[in-house]
Amino acid sequence: MSGQDNTAIPETSASSAQNKSNGNGICFIAEHKDGKLEDSSLLLAAEARSIADNLDEDVAALIIGHGIRDLAQGFRPYGVDKAFVFEDKLLETYSPEFYVDVMSQLIGPNKPSVILFATSPLSNDLAPRLAARLKVGLVSRYTQMEKDSEGKLLVHRHIHGGKARVTLTPLKKPMIASVDPQMLTLQKAREAKDTQIIEPPIRLSPRLSTTRVTDFIKADPCAVCVSEAEVVIGVGKGLGCAENLNAVDELARIIGGSIGGSRRATDEHWIVDERRIGLTGKTITPTLYLVCGISGAFHHTLSIKGSKLILSINTDKNAPITKMADLAIVGDMHAIIPELTRQLREIMKPTT
Amino acid sequence: MRIGVCVKQILDPTIVKFNIVTGQLDNVRYIMDPVDEVAVSEAIKQRDKHGGEVVAISLGPSKAEEVLKTCLKMGADEAIHLCDESFNTLDSYSTSIVIARFLSKNRYDLILCGKESTDEGNGFLGAGIAEELNLPLVTSTTRIDVFTDTNSATVRRRVKGGDREVVETSLPAVFTVDSVLSSPLYPPLRTILAGLKKSITILDAQALGIDLASIEPALASLGISQPKPRLKKTATMDSSLSAQERMKLLMSGGVQQKKSSAIEKPPREAAAEIIQFLIDNRIIVRQ
Ligand SMILES: Cc1cc2nc3c(=O)[nH]c(=O)nc-3n(C[C@H](O)[C@H](O)[C@H](O)COP(=O)(O)OP(=O)(O)OC[C@H]3O[C@@H](n4cnc5c(N)ncnc54)[C@H](O)[C@@H]3O)c2cc1C
Ligand SMILES: Nc1ncnc2c1ncn2[C@@H]1O[C@H](COP(=O)(O)O)[C@@H](O)[C@H]1O
Numbered sequence: 001m002s003g004q005d006n007t008a009i010p011e012t013s014a015s016s017a018q019n020k021s022n023g024n025g026i027c028f029i030a031e032h033k034d035g036k037l038e039d040s041s042l043l044l045a046a047e048a049r050s051i052a053d054n055l056d057e058d059v060a061a062l063i064i065g066h067g068i069r070d071l072a073q074g075f076r077p078y079g080v081d082k083a084f085v086f087e088d089k090l091l092e093t094y095s096p097e098f099y100v101d102v103m104s105q106l107i108g109p110n111k112p113s114v115i116l117f118a119t120s121p122l123s124n125d126l127a128p129r130l131a132a133r134l135k136v137g138l139v140s141r142y143t144q145m146e147k148d149s150e151g152k153l154l155v156h157r158h159i160h161g162g163k164a165r166v167t168l169t170p171l172k173k174p175m176i177a178s179v180d181p182q183m184l185t186l187q188k189a190r191e192a193k194d195t196q197i198i199e200p201p202i203r204l205s206p207r208l209s210t211t212r213v214t215d216f217i218k219a220d221p222c223a224v225c226v227s228e229a230e231v232v233i234g235v236g237k238g239l240g241c242a243e244n245l246n247a248v249d250e251l252a253r254i255i256g257g258s259i260g261g262s263r264r265a266t267d268e269h270w271i272v273d274e275r276r277i278g279l280t281g282k283t284i285t286p287t288l289y290l291v292c293g294i295s296g297a298f299h300h301t302l303s304i305k306g307s308k309l310i311l312s313i314n315t316d317k318n319a320p321i322t323k324m325a326d327l328a329i330v331g332d333m334h335a336i337i338p339e340l341t342r343q344l345r346e347i348m349k350p351t352t
Numbered sequence: 353m354r355i356g357v358c359v360k361q362i363l364d365p366t367i368v369k370f371n372i373v374t375g376q377l378d379n380v381r382y383i384m385d386p387v388d389e390v391a392v393s394e395a396i397k398q399r400d401k402h403g404g405e406v407v408a409i410s411l412g413p414s415k416a417e418e419v420l421k422t423c424l425k426m427g428a429d430e431a432i433h434l435c436d437e438s439f440n441t442l443d444s445y446s447t448s449i450v451i452a453r454f455l456s457k458n459r460y461d462l463i464l465c466g467k468e469s470t471d472e473g474n475g476f477l478g479a480g481i482a483e484e485l486n487l488p489l490v491t492s493t494t495r496i497d498v499f500t501d502t503n504s505a506t507v508r509r510r511v512k513g514g515d516r517e518v519v520e521t522s523l524p525a526v527f528t529v530d531s532v533l534s535s536p537l538y539p540p541l542r543t544i545l546a547g548l549k550k551s552i553t554i555l556d557a558q559a560l561g562i563d564l565a566s567i568e569p570a571l572a573s574l575g576i577s578q579p580k581p582r583l584k585k586t587a588t589m590d591s592s593l594s595a596q597e598r599m600k601l602l603m604s605g606g607v608q609q610k611k612s613s614a615i616e617k618p619p620r621e622a623a624a625e626i627i628q629f630l631i632d633n634r635i636i637v638r639q
Contacts, residue, residue, distance in 0.1 A: 039634070096489075121511045124467075125491045128479035137445055137570030138476045140468070143580070158579050160471050161365030164377060165579040168571045175571070210488035211521040214506070219514030225532070230513040231635065255636065288635050309633055311626065317614045327629045330616040340623040347627065347638055 025058040025081075026051050027107065027174070028116040029123065035067055037074045040118040040181035045078040047184050048116050051145055055153070057113060060084060061195070064102050066092040072195050082196045090204050094122065097209045100129045105202045107134070107174070113153065114145070117178040124178075131176040139168055139177040182308050221256035226275055227282040229258035231290070232307075234277055235270065236262035236300075238293015238314065238333055242270050247334070248292065251341045260284065262294045278303050292333040296321025313337070353404035353500060356455055357395040358465035358477060359388040359423060361416040365470060370578050377576075384419040387466035387531050394496065394534040395464055396427045402500050404461070405429035409454065411439055411447055417552055425547035427539050436556040438564050444472070445570035448480025453562055454555065456485060460524055461503075467492045467528040478528035488525040494532050498523070 028048040031038040045061065052059045060082040063071050072083035084106045091098055103126075107115070115130070117123035119141055131138035143165070144156040155168045155177060219228070226232050233252050239245065245259075252259050259271060266276040277284055278300040285306035292313045294300060301324060304310065312325040313333045322328040329336065364381040371378045395406045408423035410416045411434040420431035434450060442450065455463060463485075468475035482489035494516060495508040503523045508516040510530045539547075557564055615625055630636045 121492075124475060128474075128476045128491075129483070129489065131445070131476060131570075132448070132479040132483035135445070135568075135570070137443060138474060139571065140473055140475050154574070159473070159576070160363055160368050160377070162579055163365060163368050164370045164576045166576050167574040169574055170570065171572055172568065172570050211490055211519050211525075213517055214520050215518035217508070217516040217518065219516070221513060224514030227532075228510070228514040255630075288630070288633070309635075311629060313622075317616065322614050327626070328614040329622045329626060330614045331619060331622050335619040336622050336626075339619045340626055343620075343623050343627055344636070 023055060023057045023113040024110055024173075025060050025112045026055070026114045026116065027060045027062055027112040029103070029118075029126070030061050030063045030071065030075075030083075031118065031120060031122060032063070032065060032068055032071055035071075037071050038118075038120075040120065042074070042078065043181045043184040044116055044118045044179070045075050045080055047179060049079045051114065051116075054145075054147055055113065058082065060112065062103060062106055062115075064091060064099065064106070072197050075195050076193060079193055080195045081193070082198055084198050084200065086199065086202055088204055090206060093213060095209050095211075095213070096125055096129055097211070098204060099126055100133050101208055102202055102204065103130050104133050106200060108200070111173045113170075113173055113175065115174045115176045117176070118181040118184075119178045120181075127176055127178050134174065134176070136172045137168070137170055137175050139175065141180055142177050143183065145177065222252050222258055224258050225282070226258050226260035226277060226284050226286075229260075229284070229286050231255055231257035231288045232277070232284050232286045233257045233259050234261050234289060234291045234294050234304075235259065235265050236292070236294030237264040237268075239265060239268075239270055240293075240334070242268075244334060245270055247337050247341070251337050251344075254341055254344050255290075257288075257290065262297070262300050265294075291321055291325070292337065294321060295319045296324060353399065353402045353461045353498070354459060355395045355399055355404065355406045355462045355464065356460040357388070357391050357406060357408050357423075357428070357463075358451060358481075359392060359408050359410045359419050360385045360466070360469050360471075361410065361412050361419045362469060362471035370576070372578055375575075375577070382415060382418060384422050385466060385470050387468070387470060387529065388419075389536070390531050390534045391464040391466055391529045392423050392426055392428065393537040394529060395462070396537060397534065398462065398496065398498060399429075402498055407432060407460075409434065409451060411435075411442070411451055413440060417554075420552050421547075424550045424552070425539065425544045426537055427543045427547065429550075431550065431552040433552050433554045434556075434560065435554050438557055441573075443569045443571045443573070444474045444476045445480060446564075446567045448477050449484055449567050450560070450562060451477070452481045452484035453560055455481065462496075462498070462505075462523060463487070463526045465526070465528055467530055475528075478526050482526040485526075488521045489528075490519050490521060490525065491528045492530045493527045494530050496527060496533070 026048045028044045030041040048059045058081040061075055061080050062084050064086045086102050117127045139155045142155045142157045146154050148154050156165050159166050260275045260277045261271045265271050266273050279302055283303040287308045289304055289307035290311045310325045311327045312321045313329045313336055317330040361382050362385045364383045367379045369378045399406050406428045407430045408428040409432045410420050417433050424431050465478045490507050492510040493507045494510050497506045505521055507519050511517050
């Protein structure tokens with residue numbers, strides 16, 4: 001495949017609805033868990049659709065695994081034209097070698113222009129393997145994909161820790177790209193559309209697998225290092241004294257969070273040094289960072305920027321952390337935290 | 353045991369700045385990628401345990417020899433600098449092919465590289481090498497136990513939220529390393545001094561027997577620019593809406609630009625507000 005093929009994306013034509021361009025489509029990899037599509041896959045379907053509209057192409061989903069035949073219907077509201085489905089008992093547990101083999105067979109000789117993944121532990125493992133197998137380029141965590149005035153596909157992503165942005169263009173087809181689902185918003189639902197299901201005949205050779213998963217070690221979400229935790233609860237000077245940690249601990253246990261804190265909290269020995277977050281401590285990238293009694297000094301916030309959601313509880317409405325927070329509660333942590341624990345006990349169970 | 357470890361020289365991301373006027377990077381300081389430092393430390397620990405040698409490999413301009421010098425001082429046995437004018441603009445796919453060609457000239461029991469470089473973050477190289485050399489690959493490893501008697505290894509890999517998957521593989525194999533794999537190495541003075549005496553082997557395309565024209569690059573870079581600030585989805589919105597309505601609003605991007613606001617309420621209501629936020633964002637589910 002030469003570079004020319006890619007730049008040959010035609011200008012939008014009136015007949016496009018019937019007769020899509022010869023780009024061979026935008027393909028995306030659907031992730032699922034316990035027989036359900038992951039939310040990130042719905043966001044990705046919508047993203048694929050909007051890129052496809054921009055490039056005047058079709059959208060195809062790739063769904064592989066075991067017990068997944070019905071999942072394609074979940075894409076009905078997102079304008080997904082086709083779903084390539086492959087089921088096999090061998091795929092019940094994740095084996096990257098099988099997955100890559102199936103994906104490259106499903107993609108086949110009719111190469112799409114783009115194959116999209118939503119970033120996740122699974123796709124971080126799979127996307128590079130697929131790119132390597134197809135001998136094509138991988139753009140991880142792109143921030144924007146567009147067509148220039150000549151119809152050339154441009155992909156932007158951050159480099160140097162977000163200090164600069166690089167613009168890339170594929171020279172081979174397909175280009176593999178991953179996007180952080182947190183950056184995506186679900187577009188308006190479209191008219192429901194029947195997704196054509198295609199189940200190509202593929203043979204799996206059990207010998208393909210060169211590695212074998214022998215065990216899974218589940219971490220205790222409260223004990224895990226703050227740098228790996230999905231939920232982090234941060235405490236600072238506002239904690240007041242070591243005894244007050246008990247209430248935070250109770251909350252952490254019910255919500256499945258790992259406790260970390262500011263330098264003030266480690267200096268006071270309320271928490272151990274390994275749990276310090278900031279310039280002289282750990283960098284965190286949780287789904288939720290619940291910040292209690294921390295003002296939000298630069299030395300601290302530098303290391304929390306990768307948090308998907310920040311929720312702060314602080315008595316001072318002018319504390320810098322308030323401006324960074326997705327939800328900022330102005331109030332006394334010592335009153336709110338026990339109340340929060342009490343209400344949580346009544347209504348919920350943790351998802352993880 | 354022969355261990356190959358890939359190391360990359362990068363710009364220190366904590367100080368580098370994009371200059372809007374010149375369109376270039378300012379405050380440029382070259383360092384060894386921290387994740388590769390972890391890989392080298394692990395390689396040396398494995399060698400010290402099982403014997404053999406550590407070969408550090410870097411592809412880059414002349415300046416990149418600095419990181420190889422560091423590897424030698426850390427205790428690497430050999431340092432290979434893949435350096436050629438024509439390598440300067442290689443994309444990550446072509447880089448993996450060139451490094452794989454070098455590695456194919458010798459038997460390596462273990463090939464280590466970072467799970468993703470700190471500057472570019474492609475996360476590709478390990479997979480590229482494994483595919484080209486047809487070797488097993490395990491990504492994001494957090495612990496490596498090698499069994500030389502059976503030529504195999506048991507490794508742990510990082511998944512979500514601190515969970516680990518345990519994987520068995522035969523050797524030779526390629527492992528990409530997570531930054532928690534190995535603690536920093538403090539080489540004794542005599543190792544450092546010995547490292548200072550070792551020399552770096554420089555190989556260009558010709559010495560490697562590589563015809564770059566035969567490697568088709570996968571991506572072309574069209575240049576760098578100032579990053580656009582990311583839009584952040586925020587979930588602070590009208591609390592009179594039902595959870596479902598909020599969810600819809602959130603999903604539609606309707607509140608994307610809304611600035612977060614501070615909410616001041618008595619504890620009971622404040623806690624309820626927090627719970628609604630946690631539900632809206634699927635941190636917790638109602639029983
Ligand atoms: C070289 C250097 C490196 C540093 N490295 C780090 C680092 O790695 N990590 C780090 O965190 N800091 C670091 N610091 C320190 C940093 O500058 C701040 O001093 C520190 O983060 C402040 O901690 P804090 O927010 O807990 O305390 P404060 O700034 O004192 O803030 C306490 C906050 O708690 C609130 N509060 C008080 N009572 C309550 C209550 N009852 N309920 C709710 N809120 C309440 C207050 O309104 C205030 O906003 C470093 C400093 C230097 C100079
Ligand atoms: N030019 C290079 N020379 C040596 N190793 C490299 C080079 N580029 C990448 N690597 C290795 O591959 C890892 C992943 O890089 P990347 O695929 O660019 O994210 C890095 O952490 C290095 O270990």
